[in-house]
Amino acid sequence: MDGGPQTQEAQLRKMFRRLSMGNAERRTHFGYSERRAALLALRKTLREFEGPIIAALAQDFGKPETEVRLTEIMAVQAEISHALRHLKRWMRPRKVASTLVSFGTRARIVPQPKGTALIISPWNYPVTLALGPLVSALAAGCSAVIKPSELAPASAAVVAQIVAEALPEDLVSVCEGGVEVSELLLDLPFDHIFFTGSPRVGKIVMQAAAKNLTSVTLELGGKSPVIVGAGADIKRAAKMTAWGKFANAGQTCIAPDHVFVAKSVETQFLAELKAAIAKMYGRDEAAQAASRDFARIINPSHFERLSGLIAQAEAAGARKLTGGASDAQSRYIAPTVLMGTDSQMGVERDEIFGPVLPVIPYDRLDGVLARIEAGPRPLALYLFERDRAVIDQVSRSSISGALGVNLTLVHFLHLNLPFGGIGNSGLGAAHGIWGFNAFSYEKSVLENRFAPIAPLMPPYRGARKRLVRVMARVLGR
Ligand SMILES: NC(=O)c1ccc[n+]([C@@H]2O[C@H](COP(=O)([O-])OP(=O)(O)OC[C@H]3O[C@@H](n4cnc5c(N)ncnc54)[C@H](O)[C@@H]3O)[C@@H](O)[C@H]2O)c1
Numbered sequence: 001m002d003g004g005p006q007t008q009e010a011q012l013r014k015m016f017r018r019l020s021m022g023n024a025e026r027r028t029h030f031g032y033s034e035r036r037a038a039l040l041a042l043r044k045t046l047r048e049f050e051g052p053i054i055a056a057l058a059q060d061f062g063k064p065e066t067e068v069r070l071t072e073i074m075a076v077q078a079e080i081s082h083a084l085r086h087l088k089r090w091m092r093p094r095k096v097a098s099t100l101v102s103f104g105t106r107a108r109i110v111p112q113p114k115g116t117a118l119i120i121s122p123w124n125y126p127v128t129l130a131l132g133p134l135v136s137a138l139a140a141g142c143s144a145v146i147k148p149s150e151l152a153p154a155s156a157a158v159v160a161q162i163v164a165e166a167l168p169e170d171l172v173s174v175c176e177g178g179v180e181v182s183e184l185l186l187d188l189p190f191d192h193i194f195f196t197g198s199p200r201v202g203k204i205v206m207q208a209a210a211k212n213l214t215s216v217t218l219e220l221g222g223k224s225p226v227i228v229g230a231g232a233d234i235k236r237a238a239k240m241t242a243w244g245k246f247a248n249a250g251q252t253c254i255a256p257d258h259v260f261v262a263k264s265v266e267t268q269f270l271a272e273l274k275a276a277i278a279k280m281y282g283r284d285e286a287a288q289a290a291s292r293d294f295a296r297i298i299n300p301s302h303f304e305r306l307s308g309l310i311a312q313a314e315a316a317g318a319r320k321l322t323g324g325a326s327d328a329q330s331r332y333i334a335p336t337v338l339m340g341t342d343s344q345m346g347v348e349r350d351e352i353f354g355p356v357l358p359v360i361p362y363d364r365l366d367g368v369l370a371r372i373e374a375g376p377r378p379l380a381l382y383l384f385e386r387d388r389a390v391i392d393q394v395s396r397s398s399i400s401g402a403l404g405v406n407l408t409l410v411h412f413l414h415l416n417l418p419f420g421g422i423g424n425s426g427l428g429a430a431h432g433i434w435g436f437n438a439f440s441y442e443k444s445v446l447e448n449r450f451a452p453i454a455p456l457m458p459p460y461r462g463a464r465k466r467l468v469r470v471m472a473r474v475l476g477r
Pocket residue numbers: 120121122123124125129147148149150151177178179182183186196197198199200201202204218219220221222252253254351353379421425426
């Protein structure tokens with residue numbers, strides 16, 4: 001957006017008017033075929049832009065090509081294909097059975113587009129987390145504004161190009177820019193806000209939404225722990241943890257933040273973790289720094305923050321199992337595993353969001369579960385264990401956005417599962433039908449056929465009075 005604050009605000013208002021003006025018409029004319037056509041256009045354009053997407057993510061934070069294909073391109077394509085396969089069913093009004101009181105009526109639930117949605121996305125998966133929610137918005141029949149993150153400017157520009165190429169500007173617009181653009185957008189009376197980012201900004205978004213009583217979906221972050229139980233397949237636990245943690249250089253909302261490992265398997269787990277890191281990213285410092293499969297830190301301030309976390313932990317007595325090497329120029333921080341951390345250190349207190357993994361040994365699983373319970377609700381909790389009783393115990397007793405058993409990350413790609421958090425990690429859910437529902441309003445439609453409603457109207461005397469009394473008694477049974 002060009003110009004000073006005045007003109008920028010005016011431009012945004014104009015854009016909002018353009019997008020929301022067609023809402024009434026869209027409710028009747030943006031039906032199954034039109035939504036399908038929009039999704040197909042997005043799919044085709046996304047395919048044409050594979051090269052520019054890969055180049056943009058390389059430029060923004062050295063994200064490896066195959067990771068881009070897997071987590072940015074494939075993830076959105078899968079969301080589109082899934083929506084195309086199920087859209088007709090999702091859109092269909094659903095008949096519901098009559099109840100005793102509504103005898104003689106016909107009832108259905110009709111999903112309708114909420115209207116114009118605002119999608120605010122973060123930098124860490126800049127394509128997936130902008131276009132993924134857009135797929136759901138289009139499937140639901142909404143128009144949308146996307147506000148990508150200013151911290152991944154090349155990716156934001158590609159997202160803007162893809163949208164401009166694939167979709168009409170009175171249906172979707174992309175507003176590049178930083179916090180100031182976000183704030184101006186948050187002043188507008190959108191019909192839904194879908195925000196992905198930090199819990200801190202999530203609170204700002206929810207407050208802004210309250211002013212217009214706009215509904216929100218909040219996809220937030222936090223610390224996602226791994227528990228490696230005494231009955232775990234240790235090799236698998238180590239491999240999955242290393243991959244989940246160091247993909248995207250740890251800058252993933254559902255990355256394992258830290259590991260609790262049963263003392264009885266600690267030594268074996270640490271050895272396997274080191275081996276897994278060596279196999280994935282290289283045997284020594286030089287090989288790891290040269291790995292083409294390991295991303296860089298997004299910007300100097302996050303590089304400083306992460307370097308500070310490592311230095312602070314070491315100064316307070318933590319030791320490195322592996323890693324620690326870094327280069328400020330290229331914003332490289334090696335895959336780093338820390339032992340001997342404690343709850344006073346930043347690495348155990350704050351969301352790490354980088355390639356640093358504290359491993360914390362435990363004696364009793366109960367203690368670990370109590371510690372997780374006492375903290376903010378995690379977005380993901382990962383458990384490595386073969387004993388069914390332990391899996392059931394953790395599943396029953398813990399609360400988190402998702403529970404991954406003997407795996408990390410891949411629940412994100414399972415589109416028949418809702419993806420979201422609870423409490424500090426989010427509100428509402430994305431993906432598949434849950435994404436569609438986030439941008440839809442479920443309208444109740446009740447038609448009278450031969451409902452005996454007249455006897456329920458005053459004057460309440462004689463038979464009518466008795467009837468209401470009997471009904472209340474019958475329903476109260
Ligand atoms: N749950 C999920 O699906 C998910 C996915 C990815 C990232 N995350 C979380 O996102 C965070 C990292 O991403 P980030 O650093 O881009 O998050 P962020 O909250 O700093 O920024 C997200 C978006 O909000 C905008 N923004 C920032 N400050 C704002 C303000 N004061 N007012 C209005 N808008 C503002 C930014 O421009 C950006 O577009 C981590 O906490 C991570 O766990 C969650």
